Amino acid sequence: MSLQQGISEFRSQFRGVVLEPGDSGYDEARRVYNGAIDRKPRLIARCTDAADVMAAVRMARSQDLQVSIRGGGHNAAGLGVCDNGMVIDLAPIRYVRVDPSSRTVLAGAGCTWSDVDHATHAFGLAVPSGIISSTGVAGLTLGGGLGHLSRKFGLTIDNLLSVDMVMADGSFATASAEENPDLFWAVRGGGGNFGIVISFLFEAHPVDTVCAGPMLWNLEDAADVMKWYREFITQAPEDMNGFFAMMTVPPGPPFPEELHLRKMCGIVWCYQGSLEQANTILEPLRSYRPPAFEFFAPMPFPMLQGMFDGIYPAGLQWYWKADFFRELSDAAIDKHLEHAALLPTWQSTMHLYPVNGRVNRVGETDTAFSYRDAVWSEVIVGVDPDPANYAKITAWAKNYYDALHPFGAGGAYLNFMMEEGEDRIQATYRGNYGRLAAIKAKYDPDNFFRVNQNIRPAASVSRVSTSSR
Numbered sequence: 001m002s003l004q005q006g007i008s009e010f011r012s013q014f015r016g017v018v019l020e021p022g023d024s025g026y027d028e029a030r031r032v033y034n035g036a037i038d039r040k041p042r043l044i045a046r047c048t049d050a051a052d053v054m055a056a057v058r059m060a061r062s063q064d065l066q067v068s069i070r071g072g073g074h075n076a077a078g079l080g081v082c083d084n085g086m087v088i089d090l091a092p093i094r095y096v097r098v099d100p101s102s103r104t105v106l107a108g109a110g111c112t113w114s115d116v117d118h119a120t121h122a123f124g125l126a127v128p129s130g131i132i133s134s135t136g137v138a139g140l141t142l143g144g145g146l147g148h149l150s151r152k153f154g155l156t157i158d159n160l161l162s163v164d165m166v167m168a169d170g171s172f173a174t175a176s177a178e179e180n181p182d183l184f185w186a187v188r189g190g191g192g193n194f195g196i197v198i199s200f201l202f203e204a205h206p207v208d209t210v211c212a213g214p215m216l217w218n219l220e221d222a223a224d225v226m227k228w229y230r231e232f233i234t235q236a237p238e239d240m241n242g243f244f245a246m247m248t249v250p251p252g253p254p255f256p257e258e259l260h261l262r263k264m265c266g267i268v269w270c271y272q273g274s275l276e277q278a279n280t281i282l283e284p285l286r287s288y289r290p291p292a293f294e295f296f297a298p299m300p301f302p303m304l305q306g307m308f309d310g311i312y313p314a315g316l317q318w319y320w321k322a323d324f325f326r327e328l329s330d331a332a333i334d335k336h337l338e339h340a341a342l343l344p345t346w347q348s349t350m351h352l353y354p355v356n357g358r359v360n361r362v363g364e365t366d367t368a369f370s371y372r373d374a375v376w377s378e379v380i381v382g383v384d385p386d387p388a389n390y391a392k393i394t395a396w397a398k399n400y401y402d403a404l405h406p407f408g409a410g411g412a413y414l415n416f417m418m419e420e421g422e423d424r425i426q427a428t429y430r431g432n433y434g435r436l437a438a439i440k441a442k443y444d445p446d447n448f449f450r451v452n453q454n455i456r457p458a459a460s461v462s463r464v465s466t467s468s469r
């Protein structure tokens, strides 16, 4: 059957919208969050349910079309979209059901975290996620999920109870601790390699008002603050989360005008407890190096989740590099200061997210996400609206990364990587790579799902890392 005949037949079985080049809405639908990505798929299948996804997989197989899976479209490497193939776009599968009695949350694969936060907050609950609410639930979860609640409740995958999936042959499967446990192990960190998740069932936690927000210091204080932070955050009560940032002050409220566009460092806190308790815990820092500015107050959790969304609207140019770290030595701090002083644009930044507390109490072979012994996940992000500045933001991020990488633990958080090749993926999964490759061979032997941080099926693996460090 010709491709055009195949598409006609597919349209007749499909409930959602099918878009081809030239169709109205095609250009908007192929756009992803990173404005630097410009790919032109042959077909975009906007799926409404599992039946649509099954039909799309069968259609792509019969026409030998490469497939990319799109959840929230936030992936910086643009892995939700492909050239000449089919985008299986899950955006219309967007529902959240909260069950307050079991404290569980069912989220469709097209949800963003703002959908989940909105629905759960009404019940005084939250699911651990990231720090930007427009990020997709699907991609963030499948890579691990690091954010404001990680120290207390673990990664997003540590709160995942089950997933419904469409597999590479178009069949349907549920994966949980009881059903297809090998698949469930693999999807908790293995990204989009094993199938298309239609829905996620999460455990939620009582999180309502948090004491949260940024504290900022001048770069002259950054070394002292970083040294204080490295001691504090590894021993702090797990109710307290704080990620460290090298940044430029945004040119708008709530920041005072005299600080606008000044390069500074900051810590963004999230405390689950009273303001009085938070102030007691943070008093030593405030008296050691008083912040030049702070916006720390009790707020509804979704407000914290959306706090930075306005700074990072869709369509900016993004390039990022990442690493895990077990320690933050004085020599590494010197390098941070050197490169923070060179921040190329005001939206560019470096974040160090704590990967400790509850995250470290899950074993490194308990889920596909292996770096349970990391202490920080670093991401260096070059961002700017102007494509003419892409070379500048990329060069800065690469230079910063090159300077810090020798101090790193070896791998990086999957969701903070560009397309960096198989060695980097193996370094990230370490001892789990062989098991992942075997599970890939079982569920996707011909690597149908390969527009991702790809784990190759066992038979075609060139070199499987056996060391766990």
Ligand SMILES: Cc1cc2nc3c(=O)[nH]c(=O)nc-3n(C[C@H](O)[C@H](O)[C@H](O)COP(=O)(O)OP(=O)(O)OC[C@H]3O[C@@H](n4cnc5c(N)ncnc54)[C@H](O)[C@@H]3O)c2cc1C
Pocket: 032, 033, 068, 069, 070, 071, 072, 073, 074, 075, 076, 078, 079, 080, 081, 090, 109, 129, 130, 131, 132, 135, 136, 137, 138, 139, 140, 141, 142, 143, 144, 145, 146, 147, 191, 192, 193, 195, 196, 197, 198, 312, 415, 416, 451, 452, 453
């Ligand atoms: C501004 C910004 C802030 C971020 N902050 C955080 C953060 O705080 N914490 C954090 O952990 N991460 C964070 N991330 C990284 C984020 O987790 C990844 O970019 C992730 O890939 C986004 O998921 P998505 O569904 O939006 O991506 P998409 O681009 O839609 O998908 C990315 C990949 O995920 C896989 N995938 C997506 N949906 C499915 C599905 N339903 N089934 C199977 N595979 C699927 C596919 O392989 C796809 O190629 C951030 C990203 C950005 C751009």
